[in-house]
Every structure is written in C-alpha cells, then in structure tokens.
Amino acid sequence: MANNTAQIIQEKSHPMEDLLRMDRMPHIWCSGCGLGSAVTTFVEGLKKAGVSYDKTAIVSGIGCTGRVAGYLRLDSYHTTHGRAIPFATGLKLANRDLTVFVFSGDGDLFAIGGNHLIHAARRNVDINVICVNNFIYGMTGGQNAPTTPLGAYSSTAPYGNYEMPFNLVGLAAASGASYVARWTTAHARRLTNSIATAANKKGFCFIEIVSPCATVFARKNMGGTGLDLLKEFQTRAIIDHDADPTQIPLSMDNEIVCGEFVNEDRPTFWENVQGGIKNRLEKFSNWEEMQSNSRKITHKKDRKYTSSIDV
Amino acid sequence: MFQKSRLHGEFFMQGDIACAEGALAAGCRFFGGYPITPASEIAERMAMRLPLLRGVFIQYEDEIASMAGILGASWAGMKSMTATSGPGISLMNENIGLGMMMEAPCVVVNVQRGSPSTGLPTTWGQSDMMQARWGSHGDYGSISLVPNSPQEFFDLTITAFNFSEKYRLPVFLMADALVGHMTEKVVIPKVEELEIINRKYTNKTPKDYLAYDYDESLIPDFAKAGDGYRYHTTGLTHDRRGYPDMTVECQEELVPRLVNKIKNNINDISLTEEYDIERADVIVISYGITSRTILPAITMAKKKGIKVGYLRLKTVWPFPDEKIRKLSEKVAGFVVPEMNLGQISLEVERCAHNNSLVKLVPHPGGGIHKFEDVLHAIEEVVHGK
Amino acid sequence: MSELRVKISGFGGQGIILSAFIVGKAASIYDQQHSSMTQAYGPEARGGACSSQVVISSKNVEYPLVNTADVLLAMSQEGYDTFLPILKKGGILLYDTDLVENLRSHKDFIAKGIPATRFAEELGKKIVANIVMLGFATKQAKIVSPDAMKGAIADSVPSKFTDLNMKAFQAGYDYNEEQ
Numbered sequence: 001m002a003n004n005t006a007q008i009i010q011e012k013s014h015p016m017e018d019l020l021r022m023d024r025m026p027h028i029w030c031s032g033c034g035l036g037s038a039v040t041t042f043v044e045g046l047k048k049a050g051v052s053y054d055k056t057a058i059v060s061g062i063g064c065t066g067r068v069a070g071y072l073r074l075d076s077y078h079t080t081h082g083r084a085i086p087f088a089t090g091l092k093l094a095n096r097d098l099t100v101f102v103f104s105g106d107g108d109l110f111a112i113g114g115n116h117l118i119h120a121a122r123r124n125v126d127i128n129v130i131c132v133n134n135f136i137y138g139m140t141g142g143q144n145a146p147t148t149p150l151g152a153y154s155s156t157a158p159y160g161n162y163e164m165p166f167n168l169v170g171l172a173a174a175s176g177a178s179y180v181a182r183w184t185t186a187h188a189r190r191l192t193n194s195i196a197t198a199a200n201k202k203g204f205c206f207i208e209i210v211s212p213c214a215t216v217f218a219r220k221n222m223g224g225t226g227l228d229l230l231k232e233f234q235t236r237a238i239i240d241h242d243a244d245p246t247q248i249p250l251s252m253d254n255e256i257v258c259g260e261f262v263n264e265d266r267p268t269f270w271e272n273v274q275g276g277i278k279n280r281l282e283k284f285s286n287w288e289e290m291q292s293n294s295r296k297i298t299h300k301k302d303r304k305y306t307s308s309i310d311v
Numbered sequence: 312m313f314q315k316s317r318l319h320g321e322f323f324m325q326g327d328i329a330c331a332e333g334a335l336a337a338g339c340r341f342f343g344g345y346p347i348t349p350a351s352e353i354a355e356r357m358a359m360r361l362p363l364l365r366g367v368f369i370q371y372e373d374e375i376a377s378m379a380g381i382l383g384a385s386w387a388g389m390k391s392m393t394a395t396s397g398p399g400i401s402l403m404n405e406n407i408g409l410g411m412m413m414e415a416p417c418v419v420v421n422v423q424r425g426s427p428s429t430g431l432p433t434t435w436g437q438s439d440m441m442q443a444r445w446g447s448h449g450d451y452g453s454i455s456l457v458p459n460s461p462q463e464f465f466d467l468t469i470t471a472f473n474f475s476e477k478y479r480l481p482v483f484l485m486a487d488a489l490v491g492h493m494t495e496k497v498v499i500p501k502v503e504e505l506e507i508i509n510r511k512y513t514n515k516t517p518k519d520y521l522a523y524d525y526d527e528s529l530i531p532d533f534a535k536a537g538d539g540y541r542y543h544t545t546g547l548t549h550d551r552r553g554y555p556d557m558t559v560e561c562q563e564e565l566v567p568r569l570v571n572k573i574k575n576n577i578n579d580i581s582l583t584e585e586y587d588i589e590r591a592d593v594i595v596i597s598y599g600i601t602s603r604t605i606l607p608a609i610t611m612a613k614k615k616g617i618k619v620g621y622l623r624l625k626t627v628w629p630f631p632d633e634k635i636r637k638l639s640e641k642v643a644g645f646v647v648p649e650m651n652l653g654q655i656s657l658e659v660e661r662c663a664h665n666n667s668l669v670k671l672v673p674h675p676g677g678g679i680h681k682f683e684d685v686l687h688a689i690e691e692v693v694h695g696k
Numbered sequence: 697m698s699e700l701r702v703k704i705s706g707f708g709g710q711g712i713i714l715s716a717f718i719v720g721k722a723a724s725i726y727d728q729q730h731s732s733m734t735q736a737y738g739p740e741a742r743g744g745a746c747s748s749q750v751v752i753s754s755k756n757v758e759y760p761l762v763n764t765a766d767v768l769l770a771m772s773q774e775g776y777d778t779f780l781p782i783l784k785k786g787g788i789l790l791y792d793t794d795l796v797e798n799l800r801s802h803k804d805f806i807a808k809g810i811p812a813t814r815f816a817e818e819l820g821k822k823i824v825a826n827i828v829m830l831g832f833a834t835k836q837a838k839i840v841s842p843d844a845m846k847g848a849i850a851d852s853v854p855s856k857f858t859d860l861n862m863k864a865f866q867a868g869y870d871y872n873e874e875q
Contacts (some may be wrong), residue, residue, distance in 0.1 A: 021543070024554060054539040059383070070543055070555060075536040077386065078545035078555075079379060080409050086343075086376035090383025090391070091536060093367045094341050098387070098537050119372040269369075277362045323721035323731075323848075493760060494717060494733040496724040606758045679761065 019043045019053065021073050028067060032226020034185035034211030038132050039068060041188050041209075042103070045195025056099045056199075059088040061108035064139045065132040068103040082113030085120045088127045096270060099128075099199055106133040106147040110166050114146070121175035121204045123269040128198040128205040131168060133250075134213035142216035149252045153220040168208045170246035173262050178203030180245055180262035184210040184233040187258060194260065203268050210256055221252070316364070317502055324497040326461040326490045327352035327394075330420060331360065332497075333468030334392050336505055339418070340366035341391035343380035345373055345399060348432040349488035350422040353394035378403035378410070378419070382481075385415040386544070388535035390472055394420035396488075397439050398429065400446060408447030409546045410481040411569060414523075414531060416510050418471045420484045422491040425676035435488035436676025437599055438651035443483045444628050450566055452573025454580055455483040455628040457599040461495045467625065473508040474580060478572055479530055485627065487650070489600045517541065522553035523565075529572035573629055582625035583634070591620025593692045594638060595646045596659055598624040601680070605648045605672075608685035617693055627655060635662035644668030644692035648685050650676045668692050698754050702839055703765040703782065705747040705775025706795075711826035712771065716748035718830060718848045719839060723752040726844030732757040745774050752839065767837045769829055770796050771812070788837045790829065808836050815867045821857075824864035831868025842869065 014022060020043065029035045046056065053074060060069035062081035069076040075098075079087045084102045092100040102109075109117050109131045120127065135152065137143040142155040147168065151160045173180045179201050183191040191209065198205035212218065212229030224232070233256060241259040248257035267275070317336050324332070331353045334342075342357035344350075354370065361368040367384065371377040374395055381391035395403065400421050410417060425431025426438045443455045454474050458464040464486055475482040513520050513532035522542040525531045534540040547555040548562050573580065588594060595609060602623045612619045620642070624631070635658075639645070644667040647656035656671035663669050670688040674680050702719060706712045713735050720733035735748040749762040768783045770776035770791040777798075783789055785804045793809035810832045816825035827849060834845045846865060853861045 021554075054541065055537050057536045070545065073541050075386075075541055076543045077383075077413075078543070078547065079382075080405050080546055083375060083379035083406060083409075086371060086379040087383040089369070089371075089376075090341065090343060090380035090385075091387050092383075093369060094384035094387035094389040094391070095535075095537050115372055116376050119376070273362065273367075321725055323717070323725050323733075489734065489760070492735060494720055495757070495760075496730065603758055603760060 016040070016043045019046065019073050021071055024071055027071055029064060030215040032212065032214035032229075033064070034134065034209070034213070034226070035064060035068065035132060037185040037188060038065075038130075038209050038211060039071065041185075041191045042068075042072075042101075042130065042195055044188075044192040046199060048192060048196035049199035051099045051199050055097055056101070057088075057091055058101045058103055059084045059091065060102070061104040061113060062139075063105040063108050063137065064134070065103060065105035066108060066139075082108055082111070083116065084108065085113060085116040085127070085129065089120055089123075089125050092125065092127050093270065096126075100126075101199075102127060102129045104129075104131065105138075106131055106135070106168065107137050107145045110168060110171070111146045114166075118171065118175040121172055121177040121206065124176060124178055124203045124266050125269040126202050126204070128201075128207070129172075130195070130207045130209065132209045132211045133168060134211045134217055135165075136213055136217040136220075138213050138216050142220055147250070149250065152217075152252055155216075155220070165249065167246065167249035169206070169248065169261055172206035172208075173245040176204070176266070177206045177262060178264050178266050179205035179260070181206070181260045182208040182210065182245075182248075182256075182258050184230075184237055184256060184258065185212065186230050186233045186237065190239075190258075197260075197263075201263075203264075203266055210250070317499075319499045319501045322497050322499065323494060324461055325352060325492060325494045326458075326464045326486065327422065327492065328356045329461040329465040329497045330394070330468050330484070330486065330491075331356035332499060333465040334418065334472065335360060335364060336465075336499065336502065337390065337469040337472035338507060338509070339390045339392050339472060340364065341381060341384035341389040342367070342393065343369050343371050343377040343384065343391065344393045344395065345371055345377050347374075347396045347399050349424060349435075349491045350394045350396050350399075350420060352491070353420060353422070357392075374399035374402040375406065378406035381417045382406060382410050382413065382415045385410075385417045386536050390416070390476070392418040392420065392472075394422065396422050396424045396432075397426045397436075397442070400439060400442060404442075404446040407481050408449060408451070411447065411451040411453070412546050413544050414479040414569075415481065416475040416479050417481045418468070418475055418484060419481050420468075420486065423485060423487040431677045433488065434677040435490075435600060436650050437485075437487060437601060438654070438676055440485065440627060440649075440651065440654045443485055450570055451480075452570045453480065453483065453628050454478070454573060454626065455485050456582070456625060457485045457627050458490055458625075459599050459602050459623070460490065461493060462497050463625070464490055465497050465499065469505060469507070470582070473506070476508050476510040477530075478576065478580075479510065479533070480573070483628070485599065487600050513540075521551045523549060524551045525568070529568050529575065577629050577631070577633075580626055580629060581631045581634070583631060584623040584625065586621040587618070588620040588622060588638070590618055592618040592643050593646060593689055594620040594622055594642050595648070595685070595689065596622045596624065596635075596655070597648055598627055598655065599650075601648055601650055604679040605682070605685045608680070608682040608689070611682060611686050612689045615690075617689060619689060624655075630655075630658045630662075632662050635659055636664070636666075639663035639666035642667055643695060644670065646670045646672060646685065646688045646692055648672035648674070648680050648688075650674045668695070699757075700752045700767065700839060701762045701765050702750045702752070702767045702769070703747060703762050703779050704749065704769045704771075705745075705779050706771030706826075707774070708746045710746070710771055711823065712746045713748045714852065715769070715826045715830055716750045718845070718852050719752075719833075720750045721852065722840040722844035722848035723750070726847045727840050729754060729840075730757050732760040734760055745772070745778070747775060747779065767833065767839060769833055771825070771829060772796070773798060790833055790836060792825070792829065808832075810868060810871050812868065815871075816864060819860060819863055819867065821860060824861055827853075827861050827864035828868035831865035832871055833868075834865075835869045
C-alpha cells in the first residue's frame with residue numbers, strides 16, 4: 001500500500017513543477033511554516049500574471065525566506081544578508097526586459113537591509129519586493145526582529161521586546177512605493193492577485209505577507225501550531241483597501257488590516273533618467289554649455305509627489 | 312558636442328577621469344557608486360558619459376548597495392564597475408566575497424587615501440594593499456592592479472576588465488589619491504586598436520547547462536539572466552548546478568578552484584616592469600605612485616656607484632612569488648618603499664626567505680618618502696646590514 | 697633633459713587649479729612636451745588656501761611633485777609666504793601686487809609684480825585674474841609658448857568667454873613693470 005502511494009506520487013507530476021526545482025525538494029522549512037503557502041501563491045501569481053518565466057528573475061537575501069530563490073525554477077540569486085534589493089536594482093537596470101522579484105524576510109529587508117528598501121522605494125525602481133513577515137529571526141533561532149511586537153518574547157528579548165516595531169506597509173508607502181499591499185498567508189487568493197498585479201505593474205511594488213512561525217515565534221509567545229496561527233490570522237484580519245498604511249501597525253493581538261493600500265502610477269527611476277537626458281540634450285548643444293547653465297533650468301512645477309492612499 | 316562615443320586622441324586628463332574613460336573603452340556600461348574623496352570624479356564622469364552610451368549610472372545609498380548592484384548588473388550581462396576609497400571598500404567587502412563566490416565579473420576601483428578610518432581624505436596612501444587581498448572573509452584568488460600615472464590608470468582599467476571577464480571575478484584597481492588627482496597626457500587609442508576580452512558565454516542548451524561546471528581552465532561558462540537558463544546561484548557553498556551543498560566534499564572542490572583559477576594563470580596576470588635587474592646588487596621593489604616618487608633616490612644611488620635594479624609591480628596580487636624567489640638568490644637584498652608601515656614588504660620577505668635582506672622603507676601616507684631614507688636603505692642592503 | 701617646475705598659489709575660487717591645468721595642457725598637448733599637474737587643497741570648496749603645481753619636461757615626467765620650484769606664481773599673501781621658501785635661487789617669482797603686499801627680500805630671485813586682479817576687474821570679470829597672471833608668466837617666465845598658452849586657454853574656458861579670456865591673457869602678456 002505504502003509502495004503504491006509512493007508510486008502514484010512519483011508518477012503524477014507536480015502541478016507547479018514548471019516553476020519549482022523539484023530536484024531540490026523536500027525544502028528546509030518547518031512544518032506549519034507560512035513559506036510554503038507564500039511560495040505557492042507566488043507561483044500562482046506568476047502564472048496569473050502571464051509573464052515569461054525565462055524573463056523573470058528572483059533575488060533573495062539571507063534567512064528562512066532567503067531560501068525561496070533556491071526553490072524556484074527561474075533565474076535565481078541568493079545574495080548576502082540585506083542586499084537583495086540593491087542587487088535586484090542592478091539586475092533590473094542592466095536588463096530592463098526582466099521582471100525582477102525580491103523575496104525575503106522582515107529581518108533581511110527591514111533591519112540589515114532597511115536603508116536599501118526605503119531608497120529603492122524613493123527611486124521607484126521597477127522591482128517587486130515580497131516581504132514575508134513572521135515577526136522574528138527564524139533561521140538563527142528566534143532572535144528579535146525589527147517587526148517583533150512590543151512586549152513579545154524572543155531569544156534576545158527574554159524579558160519581552162522593548163522596541164517599537166516597524167509598520168512595514170507604512171514605511172514602504174511613506175518612502176514612495178507605487179504599489180503597497182498587505183495580506184496574510186490565509187489570504188491565498190487575494191495574495192495571488194496582488195502578486196500578479198505587482199508583476200505587471202511598473203515602479204516599486206511592495207507586498208507584505210504576514211506569516212506564521214510556529215517553531216520559534218509561537219513557541220516563545222502564544223503557542224500553537226501553524227494551523228492554529230492561520231486560524232488566528234483569519235479571526236484578526238480585516239480587509240480595508242482605504243486604510244492609511246501608516247496607521248495600521250501590527251501588534252500581538254490587534255486587527256491585522258489587510259488590503260491594497262497604494263496603487264499609483266509614478267514615473268520610474270528609468271523613465272526619469274530618460275526624461276532627464278532628453279530634456280538636457282534638447283536644451284543645450286554641448287556639455288560645456290550645459291554645465292555653465294545648470295542653474296537656469298527650472299524644475300517642472302506640475303510634478304506631483306504623492307504617497308497618500310486617497311487616489 | 313555631446314560625446315556620444317568612446318574618445319580617442321590625446322588628452323590632458325585627470326587620473327580618475329582616465330579611469331572612467333578606460334572603463335568605457337573596455338565596454339563598461341553600468342556604474343553603481345557612492346561619493347567619496349578622492350574617487351568621486353570617476354562617478355561624476357560616468358554620470359555624464361554613461362547615459363549617452365546607453366549605459367546605466369546609479370548613485371546608490373551606500374557602498375554596500377553599490378557593490379551588490381554591480382554584481383546584479385554583471386549577472387544581467389553588463390560589464391560593471393564601482394569606484395571608492397578605503398572606507399568604502401571596508402563596507403563593500405562582504406559583497407566582494409559574494410562576487411568571488413558567485414564568480415561575477417566586475418571591477419572595483421580603490422583610489423587609496425591615508426588610512427586607517429577616515430584618515431586623510433584628500434591625500435594619498437597605499438595602506439589598503441593587504442585589504443585588497445584578504446578583505447573579504449575566506450579563501451579566494453584575487454587580482455589587484457596598481458597604476459602609477461593617469462595613462463596607466465586608463466590602460467590598467469581596460470586590463471582589469473579583461474581579467475575580470477576572463478577569470479570571472481571582481482578585480483581590484485588600486486590607485487591612490489595622487490594618481491587619481493594627477494593630470495597628465497593620456498593617449499586613448501581607437502576602439503579597434505584595443506584588446507578587449509569578453510566573458511565566455513555557454514554554448515550549451517538550458518537543458519544541458521550547469522552554472523558551475525568547468526573544464527581544466529577551472530572557469531565556468533557564463534549564462535546571463537533572461538536567456539532562459541533559469542539557474543540558481545548562491546553565496547553558500549554550492550555544487551556544479553549552483554545548488555547549496557554544505558558538505559566537506561563540496562567545499563573541498565569549490566574553494567581550491569576559486570584560488571587555483573588565479574594561481575594557475577599567474578604568468579598571464581602578473582605584470583611587472585624591470586630596469587637593470589640583471590646586474591643589480593640591490594633591487595628596489597615598488598608599485599603605484601611610490602614607484603615614481605622614489606626615483607630620485609635611485610638616481611642618487613647610481614651616482615654613488617651602487618648597482619641598483621628596479622622592479623615595478625603593476626600586478627600586486629597575485630604576488631609574483633617565483634620571480635622574487637629567483638631574484639633573491641642573486642642579489643644582496645631588496646628595498647621596498649611603500650606608503651604604509653609594511654605590507655608588500657612582508658610578501659617580499661616571505662619569498663626572499665633568508666636568501667637575501669629585505670628592507671622596508673615605510674611611510675604612513677599623506678606625503679612622500681624622503682629620498683635620503685630610501686638611499687640609506689639601499690646603502691645598508693649593499694653593505695649587508 | 698630640461699625640466700621646469702611651476703608652483704601656483706592663492707586661495708580657493710581664484711582658478712588656481714584651472715591655471716595649472718591650462719599650463720599643463722599647453723605644455724603637453726600644444727607644445728608637445730610632457731607635463732604633470734597635481735593639486736593640493738583643503739576640504740572646503742571655496743576660500744581656503746589653495747595651490748597647484750605643474751612639472752614640464754622634455755621627457756616623461758618621472759617625479760611629479762614640486763619640492764623646489766623654478767617658477768612661483770603667488771596670488772595671495774598666504775600663498776606667497778608659504779611657497780617663497782621653496783623657490784630655488786635664481787627662480788622667477790611673479791605675484792599679484794594688490795594681493796601680496798608684505799614683501800620679503802627678493803635678492804635671490806627674479807621678482808616681478810602685476811596688478812592682475814585689478815586688470816581683471818577693469819576687463820569686467822575678476823575671475824579672469826588667473827588668466828592675466830598666465831599671460832604675464834608666458835612672457836616673463838616663458839613657461840610655455842604664447843600660442844600653446846592661448847590654445848589651452850581657449851580649450852579650457854566656456855566658449856562665450858573666450859574673447860574675455862584672450863584679452864586677459866594679452867593684458868598680462870603685454871604688461872611691463874617699468875611702465
């Protein structure tokens with residue numbers, strides 16, 4: 001019987017094998033971890049987006065989520081801790097035909113890599129960042145993260161975390177991202193849609209995935225299995241697309257406000273580069289003249305800088 | 312006119328600018344950097360020139376991002392470069408290691424200043440030479456080229472790109488503030504007169520391609536992002552597929568290969584300039600700007616009848632072990648003036664290995680050696696002290 | 697082999713670096729000599745003490761710095777005070793008479809003054825004082841040929857100011873102390 005089952009599993013091809021590296025399975029993640037769902041929704045999202053897999057690249061940093069790149073059958077780059085975004089920026093700018101995703105964790109993207117995230121959002125460079133937020137450093141054994149809720153326990157906060165956590169969607173929106181959304185791993189369908197939207201949207205897109213970590217975060221705090229945590233997400237989550245992303249921080253027990261908070265069209269980094277060159281070349285016949293007249297150029301007055309949600 | 316092509320002709324050009332032009336001539340089309348004295352002129356020149364050559368210039372938020380960014384651009388198939396000074400290299404070192412491990416071709420320029428820490432931002436030093444060799448953690452082969460004039464800064468920038476493409480690694484260009492800010496005549500040949508090497512792309516199909524498979528050259532063939540190869544690359548110890556494989560066996564195969572792919576090609580990579588070596592009793596070994604600032608001392612010694620030879624290292628890493636070892640059997644000793652308190656002199660000592668004397672003439676940077684000090688060291692070596 | 701070591705000193709904003717650049721360019725590109733130009737400045741962009749130097753040689757310039765100068769152009773009191781000691785015996789000192797007022801003994805040098813900044817103001821732009829000084833140096837110290845200097849100046853300044861700079865060069869070139 002057991003043999004028979006194995007045979008059936010072996011013969012039947014996996015529905016996602018065109019995008020997963022089946023030769024690397026099983027993956028390293030714990031049972032109950034949200035990363036499996038996150039990867040599944042990502043694959044579904046890509047399929048839905050209709051982008052060319054050959055022209056899609058994925059870049060990860062270090063950590064549990066940092067391993068995502070290694071399981072996806074795309075051009076995949078597993079870089080250093082915190083540096084996935086600048087790496088992806090270089091990749092995208094050097095080949096603008098690519099669709100570039102960064103898939104990494106909250107510690108990687110907002111602690112060690114926090115500066116890169118806000119600057120990439122400010123530049124509106126055309127990459128998509130997916131942040132799996134599990135409120136803790138999982139791979140290294142449960143240390144404090146910049147997302148760990150106030151008062152929560154971690155292995156480096158044995159008396160409870162005494163730092164205010166970052167509100168990731170608020171930070172991304174305030175920094176100028178073109179698209180900002182938050183979902184939990186319990187929102188598979190909506191998350192899939194968000195990933196498809198980001199894949200086809202120009203500019204800097206940011207998606208936070210609130211994800212359960214049963215092995216360390218739950219064990220040190222409320223306890224429970226991955227499934228328990230998912231159920232908890234379902235009861236705590238509300239969907240409000242009109243919410244101000246800067247006003248919806250997460251804590252241990254408040255509402256998890258989900259939705260697409262920002263979806264705007266702003267000129268991207270590369271569009272601004274092209275516009276700037278065109279503008280200067282039309283005005284001046286040579287470099288020297290351009291240099292000596294640099295102060296006379298007036299900035300366009302109609303340029304809008306907005307990051308608010310009411311659009 | 313806006314210069315929309317590569318330059319050629321004679322120019323009175325600053326070293327930093329010559330470096331930028333050298334990069335463009337070599338085919339560099341991506342520059343990611345962060346301003347720092349005395350390397351900012353390279354970024355400024357690239358900012359002006361690259362967009363008109365369909366290239367990409369980006370001023371990143373810091374040097375860490377700059378280094379990560381040029382690796383990304385390299386994987387997209389563009390020749391890429393960053394330029395900084397000591398403090399910036401200190402920040403880049405982790406990702407330089409990633410470049411060594413992933414084997415991403417790119418060029419890292421260090422216009423050295425007086426160090427440590429913030430040191431002397433506007434004046435020069437040569438105290439980052441060991442950092443260039445051992446800066447990132449772990450074992451890996453590395454290449455450092457050291458120019459001593461704006462012309463050579465141009466020439467060696469092209470060489471640096473050629474080596475980086477050929478051997479697939481980040482290559483260091485170790486200039487200094489004096490060379491970087493010095494202006495001299497620079498002759499830029501026509502593009503077709505330059506020898507430009509490009510990385511070897513795989514001719515295998517995606518199905519047969521293994522990202523880190525190699526032949527006796529020890530250098531894997533390249534496939535860039537977006538070409539359908541869909542392979543994995545990682546900073547973790549990896550197998551020939553590029554998959555993480557954290558076993559001793561895999562480590563034993565990978566790390567020696569990273570070292571040996573450079574070591575085995577030392578004859579191709581090691582560039583030196585020699586004068587009066589054959590009949591010399593004492594050889595002055597020098598590199599970079601020091602090779603020019605100590606020349607009056609050599610002239611003084613010759614006037615005194617001392618047989619002085621002169622060896623200039625244009626490639627400092629990999630170090631020409633065998634060459635120095637052979638010379639050490641023939642001469643009374645070596646004099647090594649350098650603008651640090653003893654870095655390359657240690658390498659000379661290692662190779663001379665009690666065969667002959669090695670005298671360091673140190674200088675902490677920011678100025679130049681006193682000719683008398685160098686002369687004195689030459690005399691001491693001749694007299695066997 | 698003949699070598700000429702020129703030191704130019706003043707304060708930031710006077711075009712001290714540009715002056716050395718022009719001299720070096722005149723020598724290496726227009727006179728087919730070899731030259732090496734280096735600079736020294738404080739961290740501030742304007743107002744601090746500033747000096748630049750050029751070595752002109754018939755052969756490749758091996759040693760690029762100026763420890764002893766054959767020619768010193770002084771455009772500030774501080775520059776004069778700092779660098780007069782490195783001017784070699786028999787060397788040529790050229791200074792701005794309005795900016796260098798406390799003079800020391802010049803018995804070891806050939807010393808000549810010119811009110812370069814005042815001339816520049818009369819021409820309408822104080823900024824060209826350095827070009828007046830270069831004209832003066834071309835005539836009095838023969839650092840490069842007049843044609844080379846004019847060519848290098850024209851190359852190095854914005855084209856709409858070429859005429860003004862040529863006038864400045866000529867004013868310096870034609871100036872005779874004894875007038």
